[in-house]
Amino acid sequence: MVEELPIQKYVIQEMTSPEVREAMKETGIVIVHVGSMEQHGPHLPIKTDTSIGFEVSRRAAAKFHGRTGRRVLVAPSIPFGMSLHHMSYPGTVSLQPETLVTVMTEVCLGLARQGFRKILITSSHGGNQMWTDMAARKIFDGTDAKVLLLKSVWTKNKDDDWTRHLKSGMQGSGHAGETETSIMMALGAPVRLDVMPREPTKWRTPLPDFWAHGEEPKISGLSTMGTYNVEDVCDGYMGDPTYASVETGEKILENWSDNILELLLQYDTL
Ligand SMILES: [Zn+2]
Numbered sequence: 001m002v003e004e005l006p007i008q009k010y011v012i013q014e015m016t017s018p019e020v021r022e023a024m025k026e027t028g029i030v031i032v033h034v035g036s037m038e039q040h041g042p043h044l045p046i047k048t049d050t051s052i053g054f055e056v057s058r059r060a061a062a063k064f065h066g067r068t069g070r071r072v073l074v075a076p077s078i079p080f081g082m083s084l085h086h087m088s089y090p091g092t093v094s095l096q097p098e099t100l101v102t103v104m105t106e107v108c109l110g111l112a113r114q115g116f117r118k119i120l121i122t123s124s125h126g127g128n129q130m131w132t133d134m135a136a137r138k139i140f141d142g143t144d145a146k147v148l149l150l151k152s153v154w155t156k157n158k159d160d161d162w163t164r165h166l167k168s169g170m171q172g173s174g175h176a177g178e179t180e181t182s183i184m185m186a187l188g189a190p191v192r193l194d195v196m197p198r199e200p201t202k203w204r205t206p207l208p209d210f211w212a213h214g215e216e217p218k219i220s221g222l223s224t225m226g227t228y229n230v231e232d233v234c235d236g237y238m239g240d241p242t243y244a245s246v247e248t249g250e251k252i253l254e255n256w257s258d259n260i261l262e263l264l265l266q267y268d269t270l
């Protein structure tokens with residue numbers, strides 16, 4: 001196994017400015033991850049999305065160096081996302097959608113101005129999706145640097161489907177379910193095993209043919225993200241976290257970061 005690059009060689013917040021100036025010459029690629037600070041049930045910390053998305057992005061950059069000997073840099077995560085649908089749960093911190101777009105745009109355009117030639121935006125929170133689209137377009141229009149948006153680090157690879165590692169199936173894999181709980185265990189977070197929900201939450205849906213959780217609805221086309229409050233549709237988590245394990249979390253982290261590695265290898269050729 002190739003020895004992994006120390007974080008002070010490619011994670012910007014751990015580097016000095018002269019080191020960044022030199023390192024950015026190797027590929028010119030920077031990953032800008034955006035997460036969220038929102039409630040994740042009674043058993044996971046508020047930082048869950050930001051921790052997961054940063055780790056997946058960081059692993060992909062480390063693997064890129066292992067494969068090519070050249071560096072992709074990882075910017076500090078934008079820790080806050082659009083989490084207004086979680087605001088009734090104490091501890092959730094949300095930006096307004098317009099603010100998120102502005103923060104993302106300023107962070108990415110600033111990095112481009114300093115010389116990064118290719119920006120890869122990654123997101124680890126579903127509530128960010130439409131706003132990351134808006135931001136990516138504004139960034140694209142504001143710089144000569146290339147811009148790619150990976151809307152979700154929950155990437156699916158049809159040659160190696162990560163959901164095969166789940167013991168509860170996709171039904172158990174939503175917000176704060178088996179997937180996120182397993183990953184946080186793998187990251188060594190103090191998951192509250194003692195208060196972990198013993199039963200899958202009941203998804204309370206007013207339009208059963210149009211809303212689904214964990215699978216496709218019967219009739220598609222209805223946009224729901226951002227038009228509900230979490231307490232109205234579930235109990236703060238979805239699926240079944242009781243199936244979670246360190247082993248599953250590690251496998252999923254490897255799968256997602258391998259997918260992002262493939263993206264970086266192709267981006268590097270542009
Ligand atoms: Zn989450």
